[in-house]
Amino acid sequence: GQNIDQPTEMTATEGAIVQINCTYQTSGFNGLFWYQQHAGEAPTFLSYNVLDGLEEKGRFSSFLSRSKGYSYLLLKELQMKDSASYLCAVRDEGGSYIPTFGRGTSLIVHP
Protein backbone atom coordinates (compact mmCIF):
# COMPACT_ATOMS: atom_id res chain seq x y z
CA GLY A 1 0.00 0.00 0.00
CA GLN A 2 0.92 3.64 -0.27
CA ASN A 3 0.46 6.65 1.98
CA ILE A 4 0.91 10.09 0.43
CA ASP A 5 0.65 13.23 2.51
CA GLN A 6 0.34 16.86 1.35
CA PRO A 7 -0.86 20.01 3.10
CA THR A 8 -4.52 20.67 2.42
CA GLU A 9 -4.27 24.36 1.64
CA MET A 10 -1.67 27.08 1.21
CA THR A 11 -1.88 30.77 0.46
CA ALA A 12 0.74 33.02 -1.08
CA THR A 13 1.16 36.46 -2.58
CA GLU A 14 1.48 37.25 -6.27
CA GLY A 15 5.15 37.46 -7.24
CA ALA A 16 6.32 35.38 -4.28
CA ILE A 17 7.78 31.87 -4.07
CA VAL A 18 5.90 28.92 -2.59
CA GLN A 19 7.00 25.38 -1.77
CA ILE A 20 4.45 22.56 -1.67
CA ASN A 21 5.66 19.46 0.14
CA CYS A 22 4.75 15.83 -0.40
CA THR A 23 5.82 12.91 1.77
CA TYR A 24 5.18 9.32 0.88
CA GLN A 25 5.48 5.84 2.31
CA THR A 26 5.38 3.11 -0.32
CA SER A 27 6.26 -0.54 -0.58
CA GLY A 28 8.46 0.41 -3.52
CA PHE A 29 9.18 3.48 -5.61
CA ASN A 30 9.28 4.05 -9.34
CA GLY A 31 8.81 7.76 -9.83
CA LEU A 32 6.88 10.75 -8.56
CA PHE A 33 4.65 13.09 -10.55
CA TRP A 34 3.26 16.55 -9.90
CA TYR A 35 0.03 17.61 -11.56
CA GLN A 36 -1.84 20.91 -11.56
CA GLN A 37 -5.63 20.92 -11.46
CA HIS A 38 -7.73 24.07 -11.85
CA ALA A 39 -11.24 23.92 -10.43
CA GLY A 40 -13.54 21.98 -12.73
CA GLU A 41 -10.74 21.00 -15.08
CA ALA A 42 -8.56 17.98 -15.76
CA PRO A 43 -5.22 17.50 -13.99
CA THR A 44 -2.32 18.52 -16.21
CA PHE A 45 1.21 17.11 -15.99
CA LEU A 46 3.88 19.36 -14.47
CA SER A 47 6.91 17.23 -13.64
CA TYR A 48 8.35 13.77 -13.09
CA ASN A 49 11.19 12.80 -10.73
CA VAL A 50 12.70 9.36 -10.45
CA LEU A 51 16.24 10.22 -9.30
CA ASP A 52 17.25 12.37 -6.33
CA GLY A 53 17.68 16.04 -7.00
CA LEU A 54 16.05 19.07 -8.52
CA GLU A 55 14.30 19.22 -11.89
CA GLU A 56 13.73 22.74 -13.16
CA LYS A 57 11.17 23.70 -15.77
CA GLY A 58 10.60 27.42 -16.13
CA ARG A 59 8.93 28.89 -13.06
CA PHE A 60 8.29 25.41 -11.63
CA SER A 61 10.87 23.09 -10.06
CA SER A 62 10.45 19.72 -8.39
CA PHE A 63 12.77 18.07 -5.91
CA LEU A 64 13.02 14.45 -4.80
CA SER A 65 14.76 12.66 -1.93
CA ARG A 66 14.08 8.93 -2.17
CA SER A 67 15.80 8.11 1.12
CA LYS A 68 13.51 10.54 2.96
CA GLY A 69 10.36 9.73 0.97
CA TYR A 70 10.02 13.43 0.26
CA SER A 71 9.37 15.73 -2.64
CA TYR A 72 8.50 19.35 -3.10
CA LEU A 73 7.17 21.51 -5.88
CA LEU A 74 8.59 25.02 -5.99
CA LEU A 75 6.67 27.75 -7.76
CA LYS A 76 8.47 31.03 -8.42
CA GLU A 77 7.15 34.45 -9.46
CA LEU A 78 3.64 33.42 -8.55
CA GLN A 79 0.82 34.55 -10.79
CA MET A 80 -2.90 34.64 -10.06
CA LYS A 81 -3.42 31.86 -12.60
CA ASP A 82 -1.31 29.56 -10.42
CA SER A 83 -4.25 29.32 -8.02
CA ALA A 84 -5.12 25.64 -8.35
CA SER A 85 -4.83 22.27 -6.67
CA TYR A 86 -1.42 20.58 -6.90
CA LEU A 87 -1.44 16.80 -6.84
CA CYS A 88 1.49 14.59 -5.90
CA ALA A 89 1.36 11.06 -7.36
CA VAL A 90 3.72 8.16 -6.72
CA ARG A 91 4.32 5.10 -8.84
CA ASP A 92 5.25 1.93 -7.00
CA GLU A 93 7.46 -0.89 -8.16
CA GLY A 94 4.57 -3.09 -9.17
CA GLY A 95 4.47 -4.17 -12.77
CA SER A 96 1.49 -2.01 -13.61
CA TYR A 97 3.24 1.31 -12.78
CA ILE A 98 -0.04 2.72 -11.52
CA PRO A 99 0.32 6.19 -9.97
CA THR A 100 -1.41 6.73 -6.62
CA PHE A 101 -2.47 10.31 -5.95
CA GLY A 102 -2.38 12.33 -2.76
CA ARG A 103 -5.34 14.49 -1.71
CA GLY A 104 -3.86 17.55 -3.37
CA THR A 105 -2.84 20.96 -2.03
CA SER A 106 -5.14 23.86 -2.81
CA LEU A 107 -2.99 26.93 -3.50
CA ILE A 108 -4.58 30.36 -3.31
CA VAL A 109 -2.59 33.23 -4.78
CA HIS A 110 -3.76 36.67 -3.74
CA PRO A 111 -2.70 40.11 -4.99
Next chain:
Amino acid sequence: EAGVAQSPRYKIIEKRQSVAFWCNPISGHATLYWYQQILGQGPKLLIQFQNNGVVDDSQLPKDRFSAERLKGVDSTLKIQPAKLEDSAVYLCASSLVEGAGSPLHFGNGTRLTVT
Protein backbone atom coordinates in the same frame (compact mmCIF):
# COMPACT_ATOMS: atom_id res chain seq x y z
CA GLU B 1 -2.67 16.35 -30.83
CA ALA B 2 -6.24 15.94 -29.71
CA GLY B 3 -6.65 15.31 -26.00
CA VAL B 4 -8.60 12.68 -24.11
CA ALA B 5 -12.30 13.05 -24.88
CA GLN B 6 -14.99 12.21 -22.35
CA SER B 7 -18.76 12.42 -22.39
CA PRO B 8 -21.11 13.40 -21.01
CA ARG B 9 -19.65 16.38 -19.17
CA TYR B 10 -22.34 16.33 -16.49
CA LYS B 11 -24.89 13.74 -15.39
CA ILE B 12 -27.57 13.83 -12.72
CA ILE B 13 -29.38 10.62 -11.82
CA GLU B 14 -31.39 9.22 -8.95
CA LYS B 15 -30.03 6.50 -6.73
CA ARG B 16 -30.57 2.98 -8.03
CA GLN B 17 -30.51 4.21 -11.63
CA SER B 18 -27.75 3.23 -14.04
CA VAL B 19 -25.31 5.46 -15.89
CA ALA B 20 -22.53 5.07 -18.44
CA PHE B 21 -19.52 7.20 -19.24
CA TRP B 22 -17.50 7.18 -22.43
CA CYS B 23 -13.82 7.88 -23.04
CA ASN B 24 -11.75 8.21 -26.19
CA PRO B 25 -8.02 8.30 -25.39
CA ILE B 26 -5.28 10.07 -27.27
CA SER B 27 -4.56 8.26 -30.52
CA GLY B 28 -1.86 5.66 -30.10
CA HIS B 29 -2.04 5.54 -26.31
CA ALA B 30 -2.12 1.91 -25.27
CA THR B 31 -2.80 2.43 -21.57
CA LEU B 32 -6.13 3.77 -20.31
CA TYR B 33 -7.19 4.54 -16.75
CA TRP B 34 -10.47 5.38 -15.04
CA TYR B 35 -10.19 7.41 -11.83
CA GLN B 36 -12.85 8.55 -9.38
CA GLN B 37 -12.32 11.96 -7.78
CA ILE B 38 -14.54 12.89 -4.86
CA LEU B 39 -14.71 16.60 -4.04
CA GLY B 40 -11.67 17.70 -2.05
CA GLN B 41 -9.75 14.49 -2.63
CA GLY B 42 -7.18 13.22 -5.09
CA PRO B 43 -8.11 10.88 -7.93
CA LYS B 44 -8.54 7.23 -6.93
CA LEU B 45 -7.85 4.53 -9.51
CA LEU B 46 -10.77 2.34 -10.47
CA ILE B 47 -9.33 0.36 -13.37
CA GLN B 48 -6.37 0.29 -15.75
CA PHE B 49 -6.37 -1.20 -19.25
CA GLN B 50 -3.39 -2.08 -21.41
CA ASN B 51 -4.81 -2.23 -24.94
CA ASN B 52 -8.05 -4.14 -24.37
CA GLY B 53 -6.86 -6.16 -21.39
CA VAL B 54 -7.41 -5.31 -17.73
CA VAL B 55 -4.16 -4.69 -15.81
CA ASP B 56 -5.61 -3.73 -12.44
CA ASP B 57 -9.21 -3.55 -11.25
CA SER B 58 -8.59 -4.28 -7.59
CA GLN B 59 -10.28 -1.07 -6.44
CA LEU B 60 -13.30 -1.32 -8.75
CA PRO B 61 -16.52 -2.08 -6.80
CA LYS B 62 -17.44 -4.94 -9.08
CA ASP B 63 -20.88 -5.45 -7.60
CA ARG B 64 -21.99 -2.20 -9.25
CA PHE B 65 -19.20 -0.91 -11.50
CA SER B 66 -18.09 -2.38 -14.80
CA ALA B 67 -15.76 -1.20 -17.52
CA GLU B 68 -14.71 -2.37 -20.91
CA ARG B 69 -12.34 -1.31 -23.64
CA LEU B 70 -13.34 -2.94 -26.85
CA LYS B 71 -10.77 -3.04 -29.67
CA GLY B 72 -8.23 -1.39 -27.38
CA VAL B 73 -9.38 2.18 -28.09
CA ASP B 74 -12.59 3.66 -26.61
CA SER B 75 -13.72 2.69 -23.16
CA THR B 76 -16.97 2.81 -21.22
CA LEU B 77 -17.49 2.81 -17.46
CA LYS B 78 -20.90 1.82 -16.12
CA ILE B 79 -22.50 2.08 -12.71
CA GLN B 80 -25.57 -0.02 -11.96
CA PRO B 81 -27.24 0.66 -9.59
CA ALA B 82 -25.85 4.02 -8.48
CA LYS B 83 -25.56 5.03 -4.83
CA LEU B 84 -25.38 8.48 -3.29
CA GLU B 85 -21.69 7.98 -2.48
CA ASP B 86 -20.93 7.55 -6.19
CA SER B 87 -21.31 11.31 -6.65
CA ALA B 88 -17.90 12.34 -7.95
CA VAL B 89 -15.96 13.33 -11.04
CA TYR B 90 -14.98 10.35 -13.18
CA LEU B 91 -11.71 11.01 -14.94
CA CYS B 92 -10.36 9.05 -17.86
CA ALA B 93 -6.64 9.20 -18.58
CA SER B 94 -4.32 7.64 -21.11
CA SER B 95 -0.58 7.23 -21.48
CA LEU B 96 1.59 6.32 -24.41
CA VAL B 97 3.26 3.37 -22.76
CA GLU B 98 3.02 1.61 -19.44
CA GLY B 99 6.50 2.69 -18.43
CA ALA B 100 7.25 4.43 -15.18
CA GLY B 101 8.03 7.84 -16.65
CA SER B 102 5.13 8.07 -19.05
CA PRO B 103 2.79 10.79 -17.79
CA LEU B 104 -0.97 10.42 -17.71
CA HIS B 105 -3.05 12.71 -19.90
CA PHE B 106 -6.48 13.35 -18.41
CA GLY B 107 -9.81 14.18 -19.96
CA ASN B 108 -12.04 16.88 -18.46
CA GLY B 109 -14.08 14.27 -16.65
CA THR B 110 -17.75 13.53 -16.12
CA ARG B 111 -19.30 15.10 -13.06
CA LEU B 112 -21.88 12.68 -11.66
CA THR B 113 -24.48 13.74 -9.13
CA VAL B 114 -26.61 11.01 -7.57
CA THR B 115 -29.73 12.28 -5.78
